[in-house]
Structures are given as C-alpha cells and as structure tokens.
Amino acid sequence: MIQVIHRALDMLELLGSQPDRVFPLREIAQMLDLHRATCSNILKTLADRGYVERLPGRGGYRLGTLASAWQGLAEHDREISRIARPVLGLLLQKLDETCxxxxxxxxxxxxxxxxxxxxxxxxxxxxxxxxxxxxxxRLLLAFMPADRQATFIQRVGLPEAQVWSEVRSAEDLKKALAGIRRQKLAVSHSPEHVVGLAVPVWRHEQVVASVSVYLPEVRCTPGHRKQIIAALREAGDRISQELTASAE
Structure with a gap:
C-alpha cells in the first residue's frame, strides 16, 4: 500500500512539473519505470478523485482541479527557470559547453x-x-533529506554497473553520496564518453536544484575541468542568492 502511495505522488509531481502539458500513458509509465497496467490503474483512481484529468481526445493525462496545491511546485520550478536563465546564458558564453x-x-x-x-x-x-x-x-540525491533518500533508493534500487561503475553495493552508494555532499560537487562519466559536473543551488539551507555542465570526454582536460568547476560554483552561488532573496 505504501508503495502505491509513493507511485501516485510520483505521478502528481511529474504532471505538476508541467501542468499545462498532456502526458501520454506510455510516457508516464516509462518515466516512472512502471508497468503500463499498474500506471493506468493508479491514474484511473487519481482521475476518479479529481487529482488527475483524463483527456481521451488528446490521448493522455494532465493535473486535475483538486491538485491545485501542486501548482505551487510548478510555480517554484518556473521561478528557478526564470532566475537561472540569464545565468546559464553567461555560463554558456564563458565555457561554450552545454549547461x-x-x-x-x-x-x-x-x-x-x-x-x-x-x-x-x-x-x-x-x-x-x-x-x-x-x-x-546524483548531486540532488546526495543532498536529499535522509528519509526521502532512503525511500528513493529502496524504490529504485542500486544503479546498474554501466551507469555508475564505482557503485557496486549499498555501502559504495552511501560513500559516494557522502563524498558528493562533502565536496558539493558531483561528476559523472557516461558510456557515451560524456562528462557531467554539477553543483548545488540553495534556497536558504535547502538544496532545491542543481546547475551542471556536460561535455565530450575528449574536451575535459584538467585545465578546462578546473575552469568549469570554478564557473559552476560561481553560477550556483548567484542563482542561490537570487532565489533566497526572492523568498524574503
């Protein structure tokens, strides 16, 4: 029963992240890693209660009228986007890498x-x-409150070896996340030879987002990596300051 509640909340969070968009059942199931039949049953219950609206003519679902409280989540995301947009533009000019x-x-x-x-x-x-x-x-998971982090890991399981090769056990994951929190920096290396670097964005004492840069492995030289990390930290600090100021 608890797992079903988590899945229903995941659906509401997903639909609430883009409240004007209609999500096909197939996409919702794929994004939340659910069987389509399970996903359909939960959505039907949410629709019956008014939290989700089913749009047969448009082939999908969107947030319902009774989920108005979740609109605050979408507003929160839009505020982060608005504040981050010019900072990301400057970061792109400085690094010429996708951020x-x-x-x-x-x-x-x-x-x-x-x-x-x-x-x-x-x-x-x-x-x-x-x-x-x-x-x-990875960075956002590392800074997630301990109870939510434990619930997430229990539901999702450990990463596959090809996704995070350094993590082979629960203890490995615990140490990796602790290292990310300590350094306030996460680094990923994908099988496609893409390097990602990420730093936290804060609002008061809480990490609410992450700003990151992704580039081909061949361009991630020691000098460029150092430049990226410095620029990322500067961008993260600026977005954090503006987000905190907007909440006061």
Whole structure:
C-alpha cells in the first residue's frame, strides 16, 4: 500500500512539473519505470478523485482541479527557470559547453532550463534522465533529506554497473553520496564518453536544484575541468542568492 502511495505522488509531481502539458500513458509509465497496467490503474483512481484529468481526445493525462496545491511546485520550478536563465546564458558564453539546471521529479532528473553549445561536437541532454545516470541527479540525491533518500533508493534500487561503475553495493552508494555532499560537487562519466559536473543551488539551507555542465570526454582536460568547476560554483552561488532573496 505504501508503495502505491509513493507511485501516485510520483505521478502528481511529474504532471505538476508541467501542468499545462498532456502526458501520454506510455510516457508516464516509462518515466516512472512502471508497468503500463499498474500506471493506468493508479491514474484511473487519481482521475476518479479529481487529482488527475483524463483527456481521451488528446490521448493522455494532465493535473486535475483538486491538485491545485501542486501548482505551487510548478510555480517554484518556473521561478528557478526564470532566475537561472540569464545565468546559464553567461555560463554558456564563458565555457561554450552545454549547461542546464535540473531538479528531481519522481524517479527522474528533469531539466528546467538548458543552454546548449553550438559546437560541432556537443552534448545534447534529454529533458528527462535517470537520477543515477547524470551528475545533477546524483548531486540532488546526495543532498536529499535522509528519509526521502532512503525511500528513493529502496524504490529504485542500486544503479546498474554501466551507469555508475564505482557503485557496486549499498555501502559504495552511501560513500559516494557522502563524498558528493562533502565536496558539493558531483561528476559523472557516461558510456557515451560524456562528462557531467554539477553543483548545488540553495534556497536558504535547502538544496532545491542543481546547475551542471556536460561535455565530450575528449574536451575535459584538467585545465578546462578546473575552469568549469570554478564557473559552476560561481553560477550556483548567484542563482542561490537570487532565489533566497526572492523568498524574503
């Protein structure tokens, strides 16, 4: 029963992240790693209670009228996007590498805003990725409150070896997340030879997002990596300051 509640909340968070969008059943099931029949049954219950609206003519679901409280989550995400957008633009000018700001919604890392490099060899980041497979997802998981983090890991399980090769056990994951918190920096290396680097974005004492840079491994020289980390920390601090000021 508790697992069903978590899944229902994951669905509401996902739909609430883009309240005006209609999500096909197939996409919801894929993004939340659920069997389509299970996903359909939960959505039907949420629709019956008014938390989700089913749109047969448009082939999908969106947030319902009784989920108005979740609109605050979407407003929160839009505020982060608005504040981060010019900072990401400056970061792109400085580094000429793809940079983005992301959050965790359900079991996925969702991109709120992206500034893409136009180099011939560049990284194109999908809007939705697995938490373990991205530097920003790992960082956000590391700073997640302990109870939520434990629940997430219990539901999702450990990362696959090809996704996070250094993590082979629960103890490995615990140490890796502790290291990310200590350094306030996460680094990922994908099988496609893409390097990701991510730092936290704070609002008061809470990490609410992550700003990150993704680039081909061949360009991640020691000197460029050092430049990226310094620029990321500066961008993260600036977004954090503006977010905190906007809440006062």
């Amino acid at each position: 983005l700001i992301g959050v965790i919604r359900g079991a996925q890392r969702v991109t709120l805003e992206c500034a893409a490099s136009d180099r011939d060899l560049q990284v194109r980041s999908r809007q939705v990725r697995g938490v373990y497979s991205t530097a920003s997802g």
